[in-house]
Amino acid sequence: MRLLSLLGVAATCAAAATPLALRAADDDSSPIFGVRIPSGYRQWELIAPSHETGKFNELRAILGNPIAIKAYQDATLPFPDGTILAKLAWKREPSTEFPGAFVPGAPTTVQIMVKDSRKYASTGGWGFGRFIDGKAVDRAQHETCFACHQAHVVNHDYVFTRFAP
Numbered sequence: 001m002r003l004l005s006l007l008g009v010a011a012t013c014a015a016a017a018t019p020l021a022l023r024a025a026d027d028d029s030s031p032i033f034g035v036r037i038p039s040g041y042r043q044w045e046l047i048a049p050s051h052e053t054g055k056f057n058e059l060r061a062i063l064g065n066p067i068a069i070k071a072y073q074d075a076t077l078p079f080p081d082g083t084i085l086a087k088l089a090w091k092r093e094p095s096t097e098f099p100g101a102f103v104p105g106a107p108t109t110v111q112i113m114v115k116d117s118r119k120y121a122s123t124g125g126w127g128f129g130r131f132i133d134g135k136a137v138d139r140a141q142h143e144t145c146f147a148c149h150q151a152h153v154v155n156h157d158y159v160f161t162r163f164a165p
Helices: 002-016 066-073 139-143 145-156
Strands: 045-052 058-064 084-094 102-115 126-132
Touching: 045 066, 045 084, 058 066, 058 102, 066 084, 126 139, 126 145, 139 145
Parallel strands: none
Antiparallel strands: 045 058, 058 084, 084 102, 102 126
């Protein structure tokens, strides 16, 4: 529980600053889906923090636009069109001030999911974008998005993140 609290605080503090590496690019969209980093996403509400200790070793903060937040609060599934989720990720670094705690290190990616059931009908209604330094990553990486979501969270409208009230 203490680690979750620290993660939430770290994600909130880290989200207050907008590092150059995570600023949205005005002219860059993801291959396949055409998803862009939405302006103002850094001011969205926190849905939940998470961390991955395996291959990526990251701390993550998942943010949602107002449509996403309302859907989570009302336990609405499937998510309504217009829902946008943003996952911000940083390398997980040990805290120098608090032994056993971890803090965000270097930013790694910003990942975006956009719900538009007509435009993205072939991928469960979701469009995906992965961005490093504000630029979309290659097509091959985007080809793996839906397959992973479909394999693991089809019964939660293809969304991994659960609301942390």
